[in-house]
Amino acid sequence: MSSKPPPRYQICLIGSGGVGTIASLVLTKSGVAHVTCVLRSSYTHISQHGWEIDSIDHGKLSAWKPDRIVRSANEAAKDTNECPVIYDYVVVCTKQLPSISPIPEMISPIVTPGKTTIVMIQNGMGIEEDVIQAWPGNAVMSSVSHIGSSVKSPNTVVQIGKDVSKIGPHLHAGIDDSISIERSKEYVKMYNMGGASVCEWVDDIQLARWEKLLWNGTFNTLCALMRMDVGELQRSKGREAILVPMMWEIWNIAKAAGHPMPETIVQWMAYRLPDDCNYRPSMLLDLEHGRPMELDVILGNPLKKALDLGVDTPCMSMVHKLLKLEEWKISQNQV
Amino acid sequence: MSSKPPPRYQICLIGSGGVGTIASLVLTKSGVAHVTCVLRSSYTHISQHGWEIDSIDHGKLSAWKPDRIVRSANEAAKDTNECPVIYDYVVVCTKQLPSISPIPEMISPIVTPGKTTIVMIQNGMGIEEDVIQAWPGNAVMSSVSHIGSSVKSPNTVVQIGKDVSKIGPHLHAGIDDSISIERSKEYVKMYNMGGASVCEWVDDIQLARWEKLLWNGTFNTLCALMRMDVGELQRSKGREAILVPMMWEIWNIAKAAGHPMPETIVQWMAYRLPDDCNYRPSMLLDLEHGRPMELDVILGNPLKKALDLGVDTPCMSMVHKLLKLEEWKISQNQV
Numbered sequence: 024m025s026s027k028p029p030p031r032y033q034i035c036l037i038g039s040g041g042v043g044t045i046a047s048l049v050l051t052k053s054g055v056a057h058v059t060c061v062l063r064s065s066y067t068h069i070s071q072h073g074w075e076i077d078s079i080d081h082g083k084l085s086a087w088k089p090d091r092i093v094r095s096a097n098e099a100a101k102d103t104n105e106c107p108v109i110y111d112y113v114v115v116c117t118k119q120l121p122s123i124s125p126i127p128e129m130i131s132p133i134v135t136p137g138k139t140t141i142v143m144i145q146n147g148m149g150i151e152e153d154v155i156q157a158w159p160g161n162a163v164m165s166s167v168s169h170i171g172s173s174v175k176s177p178n179t180v181v182q183i184g185k186d187v188s189k190i191g192p193h194l195h196a197g198i199d200d201s202i203s204i205e206r207s208k209e210y211v212k213m214y215n216m217g218g219a220s221v222c223e224w225v226d227d228i229q230l231a232r233w234e235k236l237l238w239n240g241t242f243n244t245l246c247a248l249m250r251m252d253v254g255e256l257q258r259s260k261g262r263e264a265i266l267v268p269m270m271w272e273i274w275n276i277a278k279a280a281g282h283p284m285p286e287t288i289v290q291w292m293a294y295r296l297p298d299d300c301n302y303r304p305s306m307l308l309d310l311e312h313g314r315p316m317e318l319d320v321i322l323g324n325p326l327k328k329a330l331d332l333g334v335d336t337p338c339m340s341m342v343h344k345l346l347k348l349e350e351w352k353i354s355q356n357q358v
Numbered sequence: 359m360s361s362k363p364p365p366r367y368q369i370c371l372i373g374s375g376g377v378g379t380i381a382s383l384v385l386t387k388s389g390v391a392h393v394t395c396v397l398r399s400s401y402t403h404i405s406q407h408g409w410e411i412d413s414i415d416h417g418k419l420s421a422w423k424p425d426r427i428v429r430s431a432n433e434a435a436k437d438t439n440e441c442p443v444i445y446d447y448v449v450v451c452t453k454q455l456p457s458i459s460p461i462p463e464m465i466s467p468i469v470t471p472g473k474t475t476i477v478m479i480q481n482g483m484g485i486e487e488d489v490i491q492a493w494p495g496n497a498v499m500s501s502v503s504h505i506g507s508s509v510k511s512p513n514t515v516v517q518i519g520k521d522v523s524k525i526g527p528h529l530h531a532g533i534d535d536s537i538s539i540e541r542s543k544e545y546v547k548m549y550n551m552g553g554a555s556v557c558e559w560v561d562d563i564q565l566a567r568w569e570k571l572l573w574n575g576t577f578n579t580l581c582a583l584m585r586m587d588v589g590e591l592q593r594s595k596g597r598e599a600i601l602v603p604m605m606w607e608i609w610n611i612a613k614a615a616g617h618p619m620p621e622t623i624v625q626w627m628a629y630r631l632p633d634d635c636n637y638r639p640s641m642l643l644d645l646e647h648g649r650p651m652e653l654d655v656i657l658g659n660p661l662k663k664a665l666d667l668g669v670d671t672p673c674m675s676m677v678h679k680l681l682k683l684e685e686w687k688i689s690q691n692q693v
Contacts, residue, residue: 259686337672
């Protein structure tokens with residue numbers, strides 16, 4: 024009688040939106056992981072029907088489920104026999120709303136101190152700091168994802184942009200660098216085994232974050248503030264008047280923080296999309312639906328860094344202040 | 359047989375909104391003026407029905423008309439016998455949209471070079487410059503009005519705030535200062551004879567304009583950009599975060615331009631209205647109705663001045679750029 028060997032890695036993933044669901048699929052397909060997904064609002068629907076997935080990387084899948092789905096991190100903390108589970112990796116794919124849902128509180132039941140590696144697939148800057156503070160002996164790493172994937176109905180995920188990501192460790196004093204590096208390289212290997220389009224290990228993950236912030240800190244924020252899609256922002260000349268100066272502010276903070284980017288990246292990032300592009304970035308969609316925006320990590324934390332480093336940020340500061348007023352409006356509607 | 363003496367002043371007024379209609383009433387009531395009003399869109403309605411006026415200063419008037427109403431400046435240029443009229447004062451109460459409706463072009467038929475005094479009852483800064491350039495030998499003066507008056511139906515004007523204004527000459531090289539001063543003092547005398555609440559002659563009319571700009575350049579622009587009424591802007595803390603810093607920028611430009619205001623004016627201007635004030639400033643109403651905004655004279659010209667004088671204006675510049683994008687959106691909807 025032959026039995027399947029137990030998977031090498033126990034993984035718990037929280038936040039199954041467009042990005043998280045594809046990540047859970049890739050990790051499951053790697054063949055070396057047992058993947059538990061924490062589904063909050065969608066648990067009942069997915070437990071009955073599974074996911075309908077239409078993916079540029081993985082084709083069409085019907086009624087797909089990861090190895091296990093649970094309602095909460097507390098439920099994930101024990102297996103079906105009520106025995107504690109020690110996770111090798113906790114993968115966090117939620118929106119980054121530190122003032123509403125702090126990550127350490129959210130994942131506390133599924134992180135084993137000194138053991139679990141925490142993987143953050145999220146937007147913004149400085150997002151690792153609270154996690155390192157909460158578990159100073161754990162490895163923490165980031166995946167900077169450029170996937171185009173979204174949830175179209177309660178159980179349909181459509182992935183139109185290839186799963187391209189850069190992954191690397193957040194080195195910190197509480198754990199040997201060699202361990203942090205090894206854990207992140209193992210994860211990259213597993214993720215590539217699962218059929219990701221391109222998953223690249225990088226030693227300077229902060230640089231990858233700053234690069235992505237060039238887009239998220241500018242197109243994402245300005246489209247939201249002005250209620251414009253990407254093409255409208257470009258055709259209105261808002262790109263030249265406001266967006267490019269904002270990009271240079273981000274470029275300057277990154278440089279002062281020790282993560283210089285090539286100068287050519289600003290031109291490339293500002294002009295890579297066509298003027299008829301009707302893409303509506305996530306922050307604009309959040310604003311239109313009265314949902315909280317990832318403002319703190321996308322502009323708030325970079326501005327704190329700029330203040331520490333003495334970098335001038337007139338455009339970013341104003342856009343941040345104006346979007347704070349939009350946040351206030353959203354908060355008023357919720358009362 | 360006795361005959362009424364001819365009125366001392368021939369006046370033509372253009373722009374009969376809430377402000378202009380009350381001004382035409384006051385000038386008519388002075389008893390020393392013959393007042394012709396140029397009505398464009400409202401001519402037919404007013405010629406049939408006159409104005410219904412409900413005024414805190416003048417009470418209720420029904421079917422009121424000035425001495426003459428005409429359809430255009432060209433029609434005003436001749437009297438009913440087809441003889442040319444030489445106007446003593448041309449009073450301009452239109453919106454200030456220099457790139458859409460330049461004032462010199464608009465009033466050209468009714469200005470006699472070297473004779474007619476041009477009175478501008480309008481928002482913004484630098485509005486006199488084009489007029490002085492067009493008629494270098496004419497007196498030009500401004501009335502900075504703090505009236506609360508608006509058109510409620512095609513022929514109804516409701517004035518809820520008293521008609522308080524400061525009036526003074528724009529002295530310039532093409533005409534003796536003594537003449538400019540005299541013309542403006544005669545106008546103030548006439549306006550007070552007509553029952554204005556308070557009409558005060560001032561020698562530094564630019565100072566009065568800068569004072570009014572403290573409000574128009576901040577509450578008016580920010581309420582428009584954020585789609586907030588005055589109370590919402592205050593309750594959201596947008597006042598402390600953005601509005602007060604913008605006021606200080608205006609204060610600094612005025613000081614550098616030789617028109618210093620007392621420091622206490624910023625606090626007074628920013629905090630004079632209650633937090634439940636639901637007033638929606640004119641620029642917000644224009645934006646909501648897809649109409650052109652007075653952005654060039656309210657922020658554009660002061661920013662040119664700031665650039666000339668080397669005054670730093672990070673907040674004003676950004677708000678100006680962002681409202682330019684709103685202007686672009688309005689222009690797109692008109693195509």
